[in-house]
Amino acid sequence: DDSDADNGGSNDDGGTTAENAGGDGDSEDAGGGDPYPVGIIYSETGPLAAYGEQYKAGLEAGIDYATDGTGEIDGRAIEITYRDDAGNQDTAVAAAKDLIGQDYKILGGTIVSGIAVAMADQAEQNEILYISGPAAVDAITGVNDYTFRSGRQSLQDVAAAGSFLEGDANKVVVYAQDNAFGQGNLAAVDAVLGANGAEVSSVMVPEDATEFTPFAAQLKDAEPDMIFVAWAGATSANMWQALEQQDVFDVAPVVTGLGDSVTFDAYGPVAENISFLNHYFPGAPDNEVNTAMVEAVEEAGSTPDLFTPDGFVAGQMIVQALTEGDGDVNAMIDALEGWEFEGPKGTTTIRESDHALLQEMYTASLVADGDSWVPELIDTVPAEDVAPPEASGK
Amino acid sequence: MEVSDLSLKIGGAQILEDISFTVPTGEIVGVIGPNGAGKTTLFNLISGVMTPTTGRVVLDGRDVTNRSVTQRAVAGLGRTFQTSSVFPALSVEENVRLAAQVSEGRALSLFTFPRRGDRATSRARDLLGEVGLGDRMGFRAGDLPHGDKRKLEIAMLLATDPSVVLLDEPMAGVASGDVAGLTEVIRSLHTDHGCTVLMVEHHMEVLLGLVERVAVLHFGNLLAIDSPDAVMADPTVQSAYLGEPV
Amino acid sequence: MTAMNTQKADEKVQGKVAAMRKAARAPQDGPGSQGTRSRLLALIVPVGLVVLLACLPLLNISIPGVLPGATYTPGTLHMLALAMVMAGVALSYHLLFGVAGLLSFGHALYFGLGAYGLGIVMEKLELGLVPAALVVIVAGLVMSTILGAVSLQVTGIPFAMVTLAFAQAGFVLVRKNPGGLTGGEEGMRLPTDYVPDWLVGVADTRNLYWVALAALVLAFVIVTWVQRSRAGHVAEAVRENELRVQVLGMRPFLVKLAIFVSASVIAAGMGMVHLLLNSGAVPHTMSAEFTISLLLMVVLGGVGSRWGAVAGAFVYVILSQRLAVLAQSSAIDDLPAVLAIPLSEPMFILGTIFILVVMFLPGGLAALGLRVRALFSRRARAELDEGTRTPGELVQEDGQQP
Amino acid sequence: MSEVILLAVTGAGLGAIYFLVASGLSLIYGLMGVLNFAHGVFLSLGAFLGLEVAQRLGASSWTGFAVSLLVGALAGAVFAALTERVLVQKLYNRHIEQVLVTVGLGLAAVALFDGIWGTDPRFPRGPAWLDETSTIGGANIPNIVFVAIIAAAAVLAAIVLFLKHTRYGMIIRAGVENRSMVTALGIDVRNAFTLVFTIGGAAAGIGGVLASHHFGYVSPMLGQTLLIFAFIVTVIGGLGSLIGAAVASVLVALLQQFANFYLWGTGDFAVVVLLALVLLTRPSGLMGRKA
Amino acid sequence: MTPASVPETTAPEAVAGSGDHILSVRGLTAHVAGQQVVEHVDLEVAATGVTALLGRNGVGKTSTIKAIMGLIGRSGTIDLAGQDISTLPTHKVAQLGVGYVPEDREVFSALSVSENLRIAERKGHDHRYELVYDLFPELKQRAGQAAGTLSGGQQQMVSLARALLNDNRVLLVDEPTKGLAPRLVQEVGRVLARAAEVVPVLLVEQNLQVVRDLAHHAVVLTGGRSVHHGPAAEFLGDPDLTQRLLGVSTGAEGSI
């Protein structure tokens, strides 16, 4: 609670922060008590505010955990400035420029893929360290030296789905929205499952369509062995209902990513028929770090959820970078590249070549619990099984 | 100016039927007729605001039937409206200047700026003086009392240097005290500016004092076009239009 | 002449009432408008303002609560540059709406065209910044001429809807990412390879700031120019009474098209600066919401006033950026929910302010400024008396023609 | 074949939803000349309150569903009436300002709903029958489609009857043109105007509840998303023509549906092209009275 | 309230004495767009017959009538048969039986002729359609036509008919003969004369012949003030006075 108040204070008035940062620049050599400024740009408001909240709760817990509750590194506090991007790329860029202008060397955050890409650009142009948040876009893996990620990427999601493919069942149909997210997933399925010999085709639903019944019928007519659904946003409830109404579940197993807990309702009665791949839910991993994280987050008054570990890992990475790199960007990059650590999802590795974050994934199902749904772990997919192919370039 | 066989039908209703007449250059012709006879409609057809079902309109020997309102205006046709039609939010002077810059050419130029001493402006001021609005240049046109709006319309008309003008009830609503003055302005259109004038007017005294010939419209038909005396003597006109002798 | 005499007599009788009436607004630079002193003043104030704005990056001025930091800091410069870009677009919208009375719901199309167009031309044609910008301007000219000629076939609400339709088509298109050109939903990145180094990176924000300032000044000059030209005056007349303009022998269509094209090209130009400033373009810049925010700015500032459009844009940008910061503050969090919920939503506050301005401050900020000046200057008082214009006076209703 | 039937019938259902939103919009625009940008907000409010009530009364019961429709209509009506009384009426005879005020209200109210209900969508549940399908010509048609079509027809009939058989329609049309003359004839025209908004708001509220079932979610943006289609439908249908709006609703929805399915997701594109074409050839819309 | 028969268009002596006024206005001021357009008007409308309100363009005749109707901001007292209506909203004023025929006709152009009449029907009154159709048979023929497409004169008929349809206590009629053909001017004159038999009329009119024929009493405005009251015939018979107040001198024989 009191940490919240702190953040409030630092956001409250840009003027104050600027003075702090100015002071910072002057006395950097003096070392000692000056705090390390870290800027987090994420969705406090806007369509993805709920994810933002999970991320932030995880981040605070992560820093706490990595600094043993002090929030300091060698006596220097980590001072986090939060900025709201409202899910809006221009706002995020403006905030980034403001913070970079105030000599912030570490920026983190964002849930939105488009913003992550823009931020990666800013990081490179201005030579600062950027640790992206839950944004799943594959494109920032290997994009440049300055950009890292604290979450998983689409390729890992899809690879996890591959574990549902049984033996000779090999006709996979991707049912997705025809937008960057859906196309990314289709490409990922093609890259991962296609490479394993599956025949991949797709039913792409126009992004602006509101009536999915005909597409569901089309999906059924494709006679797939497995259906991979990539869908985000408010229309998902309607989409699932359409699949059910057109008897798609009778045709083949349906696999999709399990979202955060508020979306459990969206699946409706069909939830039990869906096979989920999963990035995280509190009961999935079984390790000390996760236990610590869940406790810390609950203590702080929130509930751990899908993107809490992304924040937590970001916290761990920030602390690692600062401890080893002491605010020098190149040193911090060196400190992170190839770093292997215990995160809430078990042993986690930052791949040196392209900064992909190698981590385990899960498969799960939803089971009814009274009026609501709870996820149940089916299996853990080891990190190396879902490691994305190395991105060229960087 | 010449119109021949003008007819207009709207939704089955015959509003004008086979109107033909010629107005020699420089003549003043009055148009009378009961309300709803089609006088305004006739003006709308001549000025291009409406398109006739059949018939032709010839201006200065050129057939303008298929020309737009603007083209006819450029060809020298000016008109006023039955209810005053000015640019209410603009100043009186600007109303006239806009009209004046048309006759000067390059009215729509992006590279010419209205200036204190330019031709259009001084012409606007002269004309406003002429119609008696010399001291109202700065007024918002929309705030003028009714009579002054009518004068403003005439000034705008003059500014475009028309050769043929159509006046739709210029005296309607003008206080009796101002009628004489406005009559003189209209007369000067004819005498000083050499315009051919076609005017609708219910104010018989004014009309008879001005015009050389009178056309009578009745239920969309041209009953007669003749000298005022002859028309006034016509019994049909008497009963359809004038009612009992005034 | 008799008319004069009658008028004189008339005048005596009416003297009383006439004296109560005030003079209408003199034409902008029209005859008999103003003395040399105020004319000089009218020149000094804007020039001074531009010089002051140009010097800001070199000064250390802080306005807590309004600016995010001191004026030399990149964050502040970025916000001010953004405000200037928006002011430029708002000015072009003022030309459309305030001068010509054309209520367009699709102005964003041209802004987006500038932003996306510049990026695409640089990247695909491998052109440098300046030649690419010229190509985009020409494209904007051609496109706005064609689309303008089509949409100007109708007036009033149908015009608003046709322009909306075209802009929506553009919006749908950029989101669909045709040929991988626009980056779809995620937006397009600035191809930095083709942009001079001094315009890339946070350290160079002040250069971008100066570019934005120059663009704004240019937009202001063009808008003033167009508005003061004969065509501009005719446009105002067209707005008042289109048929009357035709009867005078002018083609309203040409004037409206000229205004439409000028406004669109200015918008495209500002769109290009926006691309540089934000190092990218997103579909939002082509959306109906963007056009509506322009409408908001122009109305906030005071319809029909150039300075109003600029002020409206600044207020809008600063409010929308700073209210977001305010929303996060603990001061708001601590309030009871009835207050905290609305106050933590910037758009709620902006929307409410907008409603209040429309209802109670018909002339917008420009009128407010006039009211303040009226406390000191007689001229301003006179101007105020004569009444400010409300948006409704500007747009012809569909059935206006007799 | 069943594919075409499926597309056509679900398209008609979508058209019904469009019409429910557009009917109030068209009424207000046609009678009062106000293009109401806050209309989507009436809809969202109706949907949210309908959802809250249904959840309390048991979402899957028919009573809950019926009451939620009622509450939705009521919420839309009350909010609309207030909007008219407090904002629009104060600006009478100033159409553009009236439009601007509704723009402001639209922005503010969506933000407020964001604050109250959060930005995450919520998922309404109705009686189980609504989620089931009926088979027509081999196509499984979701039952909610039929409910939407019936509701739209009922609303259309009710409004047309109201306008035809009461004095209000006439008073309002006269009042739009010349408000002061109507009062000078001894009529307090304010009530008539408020009534128009109230009816429009009620239709939007019903539309909101049904749309939330049809699309499977409620969010503050739901109304605004539908609003743009309602605009398009209203304008294509023609100024002041409810029948026109109904025809246009179905036309637009079918076009969208078929273009999305057969023409690579160009539904929205096709709709805006249709809008432009209709307006340029018939500025007053398919069935509008001449402006 | 109104006597069955009234001497038609003749002597002004019938109306005098303050008791015989249906409407009396004292110290009326009115504003339009923040400007005072009526400064100080006193006038009385006789309980029977026609009272004329005269003056040149822009002196405030229309504004006076609008102020009585409550269509523009006003102050002063307006007494309608003993009741002060100066603070009532327009529709209340109309409901108390004040009929209004505006200067520019103001028919509802989008409505049909018959709708224009129907909307004027006031609750609790008989609607005198026979009278109206008797006076203006054309309105019956054109019942379905949109009023906006009527000619100027036809619109004037609609406007008058709206006022005559109800059983009013007083009619305010603003320039009813503007733009009418001479025959119709006489027609309207006759209509007003007939109307004045049953209801008192306040008439603004530029056509002095009409005034002469109809009015018993005249009130003259100049510059937003009432400057002359008196019998109409007396006023019109005084060339000096009319020259001074109206800018035109009327000979005793009535030519203008």
Ligand SMILES: Nc1ncnc2c1ncn2[C@@H]1O[C@H](COP(=O)(O)OP(=O)(O)OP(=O)(O)O)[C@@H](O)[C@H]1O
């Ligand atoms: N769109 C229309 N539909 C039907 N009838 C119309 C239309 N336009 C005009 N009319 C009719 O055409 C006739 C001629 O109208 P017009 O306005 O030309 O008359 P006018 O001679 O100018 O009369 P006034 O002296 O009263 O102004 C009228 O009877 C009118 O009702």
Ligand SMILES: Nc1ncnc2c1ncn2[C@@H]1O[C@H](COP(=O)(O)OP(=O)(O)OP(=O)(O)O)[C@@H](O)[C@H]1O
């Ligand atoms: N909307 C307005 N704004 C400003 N001034 C106005 C407005 N309406 C009327 N006036 C002014 O008020 C004064 C009185 O106008 P009013 O219409 O009452 O005159 P009137 O005697 O009826 O004239 P007319 O004979 O021309 O009809 C005029 O000087 C007019 O210019």
Ligand SMILES: [Mg+2]
């Ligand atoms: Mg006429």
Ligand SMILES: [Mg+2]
């Ligand atoms: Mg008058």
